[in-house]
Every structure is written in C-alpha cells, then in structure tokens.
Amino acid sequence: MSQLKTKHLLGIKNLDPEEIELIFETADNFKDVLNRPIKKVPSLRDVTVANVFFENSTRTKLSFELAEKRLSADVINFSSSGSSVKKGETLLDTVNNILAMKVDMVVMRHSSPGAPHFLSKHIDANIINAGDGTHEHPTQALLDTFSIRERTGDVAGKKVVIVGDILHSRVALSNIFALQKLGAEVMVCGPATLLPKHIGSLGVKVELDIRKALEWCDVANVLRIQLERQKMRYFPSLREYSLYYGINKQLLDSLDKEIVIMHPGPINRGVEITSDVADSEHSIILDQVENGVAIRMAVLYLLAGNVE
Numbered sequence: 001m002s003q004l005k006t007k008h009l010l011g012i013k014n015l016d017p018e019e020i021e022l023i024f025e026t027a028d029n030f031k032d033v034l035n036r037p038i039k040k041v042p043s044l045r046d047v048t049v050a051n052v053f054f055e056n057s058t059r060t061k062l063s064f065e066l067a068e069k070r071l072s073a074d075v076i077n078f079s080s081s082g083s084s085v086k087k088g089e090t091l092l093d094t095v096n097n098i099l100a101m102k103v104d105m106v107v108m109r110h111s112s113p114g115a116p117h118f119l120s121k122h123i124d125a126n127i128i129n130a131g132d133g134t135h136e137h138p139t140q141a142l143l144d145t146f147s148i149r150e151r152t153g154d155v156a157g158k159k160v161v162i163v164g165d166i167l168h169s170r171v172a173l174s175n176i177f178a179l180q181k182l183g184a185e186v187m188v189c190g191p192a193t194l195l196p197k198h199i200g201s202l203g204v205k206v207e208l209d210i211r212k213a214l215e216w217c218d219v220a221n222v223l224r225i226q227l228e229r230q231k232m233r234y235f236p237s238l239r240e241y242s243l244y245y246g247i248n249k250q251l252l253d254s255l256d257k258e259i260v261i262m263h264p265g266p267i268n269r270g271v272e273i274t275s276d277v278a279d280s281e282h283s284i285i286l287d288q289v290e291n292g293v294a295i296r297m298a299v300l301y302l303l304a305g306n307v308e
Contacts, residue, residue, distance in 0.1 A: 004302050008120045008127040011136040012177035024146050026298035044073035047304050050103040052078045054110045059265055060130050064107050067296035092122055099125055126303045134168050140264055141174030143295040147288045148219055151260055156183030161213045164223035164272055167194045171264045176202055189213035210245050214255055221262040222273050238271050248274040260284055
C-alpha cells in the first residue's frame with residue numbers, strides 16, 4: 001500500500017490496519033529527518049494548512065504546527081477565542097471563510113463530537129481531526145501505538161491497560177480502536193463511575209483494581225482526570241482518586257516485572273501519576289511527544305498526496 005484510502009483522517013475507526021502501518025512506515029522516515037541537522041523537507045511546499053482550534057490546546061496545536069513547518073507548508077492558525085464565532089458565526093461559515101483564502105488542508109479541534117465528519121461532507125479540503133469532544137483523537141492514538149511499537153518491537157500480542165477517566169476521554173476510544181486493529185489486548189481500569197456503561201462491548205477487559213491491572217499489562221497508558229468535562233462529582237476527591245488509582249514508584253517496584261508507562265499529557269503530577277514515575281526509565285512520555293511530530297508529518301504528507 002502506497003497511499004491512504006481516504007482523503008480525511010476523521011478517526012481510527014475508519015482506518016485499516018494496513019493504513020496504520022503505512023502511516024508508521026512514513027513516520028519512521030520522517031523521524032530520521034527530525035534527527036538531521038537540517039530538519040526540513042520540501043514535501044508540502046505548495047500546500048496551505050489551517051489549524052482551526054475551537055477548543056484550547058497547547059501540545060497538539062504546537063505539534064501539528066511544527067510538523068507542518070518541517071514539511072515546508074504555509075500555515076495559518078485560527079483560534080475561536082476573540083473570533084467571529086463569539087459573535088454567532090456558524091462552524092461552516094467560519095471554515096468556508098478560511099477556505100476562501102485558498103487553504104488546502106484543515107486541522108480541526110472542536111468540542112462537539114462529529115464536527116470534523118460534518119465538515120468533511122460540506123467542504124473540499126482535507127480534514128484532520130485533532131480531537132472532537134469526547135469522541136476521537138486519532139493522531140494521539142497513532143503516536144501512542146507508534147511509541148509502543150518503537151519501545152517493545154511490536155504492538156501485536158501486547159497487553160495494554162488504559163487507566164483513568166475513560167468516560168470523558170477521546171484518547172481512550174481512539175487508542176482502543178488502534179490497539180485492537182494492530183492485534184493488542186486492551187484493558188480499561190478506573191473507578192466504575194469513570195467507565196462508560198457499555199465499554200465491555202468494545203471487546204476490552206474491565207478492571208477496577210489498579211494493582212491487578214498493572215500485574216496483567218505490558219504497557220500502562222495513564223490518562224488525566226478531565227475535570228473540565230465533568231458536570232458532576234464522579235469521585236470524592238483528587239486525593240482519594242490518587243490513593244486508589246494513582247501510580248507511584250512504590251507500586252511499580254512491588255510488581256514482579258517491568259512495565260512501560262505512557263501519558264498523553266498534560267500530566268497532573270501527584271494525582272494520576274507521581275513525578276518519580278513520570279521521569280523514570282519506565283516512562284516513554286517524552287518519546288510520545290517526539291513521535292507526535294513524526295506521526296503528524298506522516299499524516300499530513302499522506303493526505304496531501306490523496307487529493308481528489
């Protein structure tokens with residue numbers, strides 16, 4: 001396979017395992033580029049990319065912008081704060097106005113699930129979903145699975161537990177899809193109040209005990225408690241959450257094996273994970289950040305070559 005079957009990246013659910021492998025192989029090449037003295041290639045020299053973020057983002061936005069500039073694309077950034085969106089302009093009007101400036105690709109984050117899918121039906125530009133509500137975050141899942149492949153050699157057959165706020169997490173859903181497509185076993189672990197009711201129907205194991213989950217897994221992907229998405233109290237306090245579900249060095253040292261620790265960021269140090277774990281040799285958190293640029297370069301490059 002030499003190109004993606006779709007002109008958009010809306011979610012992992014729409015990708016074949018072969019397409020994920022193609023993205024990984026392309027990212028391997030771009031990772032070599034990023035380690036050169038001159039970290040730039042002219043692959044998207046004639047392409048204009050708009051980063052349209054209707055929700056706050058630091059890491060994802062910076063990662064996409066760096067990936068675009070490493071590929072020599074022209075980049076424009078749009079933030080909804082202070083824009084005409086605040087004056088009542090619709091999503092479609094906003095993006096059409098941006099496209100009138102002859103933009104080829106749109107990287108979009110939006111608080112409403114399905115917003116990128118809606119746009120893809122109404123405009124001609126390539127759409128990359130940078131996170132839609134609590135639905136999906138495909139490039140995060142790609143960089144996470146790519147990082148597992150890099151550290152452990154393969155994703156197939158690995159046991160991966162996703163720990164924390166599964167209910168409000170788009171990262172969890174995209175990771176479940178990506179890991180399963182590549183042959184990994186997946187477990188979710190967290191308080192029952194933070195696990196979706198029908199999560200088991202996705203073919204994942206469910207565990208409420210953090211120690212049992214860590215004893216089972218090869219890799220633990222630890223998620224942040226998303227207080228900004230929670231409309232009610234799902235557990236008594238952050239201190240209590242940390243006591244029952246926080247991962248600390250003492251807990252890791254008590255296991256009879258070594259496991260890989262991941263986190264999509266931003267980290268709430270001392271809540272879901274302690275600093276001595278986040279900064280330990282078990283952790284590949286900074287590798288995830290580095291791999292994020294290579295993965296996003298790969299996605300941009302492959303989609304740019306797939307314009308109808």
